[in-house]
Amino acid sequence: MNALPLLRAHEVSKSFGHSLVLDNVSLDVARGEVVVLIGPSGAGKSTFLRTLNQLETIDSGSIYLDGELLGYDETNGKLHHLNETQITAQRRRLGMVFQQFNLFPHMTALQNIAHAPTHVRGIKPAEAKKQALALLDRVGLADRAHHYPSELSGGQQQRVAIARSLAMAPDILLFDEPTSALDPELVDDVLQVMRSLSQQGQTMIVVTHEMGFARDVADRVVFMTEGAIREVGTPEYIFKQSTNERLRSFLGSVG
Ligand code: ADP
Ligand code: MG
Numbered sequence: 001m002n003a004l005p006l007l008r009a010h011e012v013s014k015s016f017g018h019s020l021v022l023d024n025v026s027l028d029v030a031r032g033e034v035v036v037l038i039g040p041s042g043a044g045k046s047t048f049l050r051t052l053n054q055l056e057t058i059d060s061g062s063i064y065l066d067g068e069l070l071g072y073d074e075t076n077g078k079l080h081h082l083n084e085t086q087i088t089a090q091r092r093r094l095g096m097v098f099q100q101f102n103l104f105p106h107m108t109a110l111q112n113i114a115h116a117p118t119h120v121r122g123i124k125p126a127e128a129k130k131q132a133l134a135l136l137d138r139v140g141l142a143d144r145a146h147h148y149p150s151e152l153s154g155g156q157q158q159r160v161a162i163a164r165s166l167a168m169a170p171d172i173l174l175f176d177e178p179t180s181a182l183d184p185e186l187v188d189d190v191l192q193v194m195r196s197l198s199q200q201g202q203t204m205i206v207v208t209h210e211m212g213f214a215r216d217v218a219d220r221v222v223f224m225t226e227g228a229i230r231e232v233g234t235p236e237y238i239f240k241q242s243t244n245e246r247l248r249s250f251l252g253s254v255g
Pocket of ligand 1: 016021039040042044045047
């Protein structure tokens with residue numbers, strides 16, 4: 001067992017103007033763990049994920065991935081901001097899946113998945129194509145390799161987006177409401193893919209309102225309101241035992 005968490009967010013704070021959006025948020029995520037982040041709109045869930053991926057800078061606190069400080073170089077006892085190239089390299093280790101799938105519209109499913117491996121990781125096209133096909137198979141879309149996004153359902157597009165993230169072999173996958181834009185009948189296919197990733201040991205942080213998924217798949221559930229973590233625990237604790245009033249009221253509102 002490695003005692004070091006894969007991801008450590010330590011007292012992370014972030015304001016937009018005068019509004020404090022993250023207030024001393026600390027969270028450790030172990031390798032292989034699935035953490036589901038829940039809370040009302042405006043709680044800071046998306047902002048938190050974006051700080052982990054360095055799409056937002058933080059005002060104070062620190063974030064470590066596998067023991068490596070994100071965004072800064074710690075040499076000589078002084079902190080220096082990393083340059084864009086270094087930040088891009090760190091960012092690749094965290095895959096992000098968004099509510100809007102953001103596929104390249106002019107590329108097929110296969111091309112969407114193979115693009116970054118060939119252009120960023122320098123993998124040979126034939127090898128990248130082979131990997132992309134294997135990933136399409138993993139998300140249940142082996143027969144859609146040559147379809148364009150416009151020829152795929154929302155659920156299929158999101159599964160291609162997940163495969164595209166996996167193609168960079170990220171240490172951790174961040175999902176920001178991955179099923180919120182989908183027609184209800186397409187939600188389960190996407191959740192099923194995420195469930196199988198978790199069974200394969202993929203570390204994930206998932207922002208979602210799908211409480212059934214949280215109950216079944218999460219190792220831990222984190223409840224946020226107004227920029228702060230209010231409760232953390234197993235699904236059993238969060239859904240059954242906690243007497244936190246804000247949590248109970250939130251769970252009542254999402255059914
Ligand atoms: P959640 O994902 O939990 O709904 P967000 O992280 O999107 O919450 O937003 C948290 C708060 O930060 C909200 O009040 C939102 O309006 C504000 N916010 C988010 N992004 C920005 C931004 N780029 N500029 C200013 N305010 C922002
Ligand atoms: Mg959000």
